[in-house]
Amino acid sequence: MISRQWKGIAKSSDAQRYINHLREDTFPTLATIEGFVSASILQRTVPTGEEFLIVTAWESIDAIKQFAGEDPVVAVVPAAVQAMMLEYEKVVRHYSITETYGAC
Numbered sequence: 001m002i003s004r005q006w007k008g009i010a011k012s013s014d015a016q017r018y019i020n021h022l023r024e025d026t027f028p029t030l031a032t033i034e035g036f037v038s039a040s041i042l043q044r045t046v047p048t049g050e051e052f053l054i055v056t057a058w059e060s061i062d063a064i065k066q067f068a069g070e071d072p073v074v075a076v077v078p079a080a081v082q083a084m085m086l087e088y089e090k091v092v093r094h095y096s097i098t099e100t101y102g103a104c
Contacts, residue, residue: 008088015050035063
């Protein structure tokens with residue numbers, strides 16, 4: 001399995017709106033892709049706003065390409081999300097999931 005990780009800092013006033021976007025748009029779209037496993041939203045307050053780390057798990061890089069396109073390291077950041085962000089990563093990180101233990 002592969003973990004795909006992306007980070008952005010949202011304006012504090014847009015933090016809940018961003019979470020709603022993930023819940024109502026992004027995650028339901030991911031759920032329709034064969035090979036998608038799970039998604040998590042990690043959040044913390046930083047001096048400039050609300051930092052988010054979005055972590056998704058996938059069965060393969062081919063499954064990720066169904067979401068991200070041919071170059072799977074390019075971040076998928078729709079214009080609506082860009083407007084909520086103070087800064088965000090243009091590329092993502094992929095890690096092989098070597099082992100998992102327990103449940104959150």
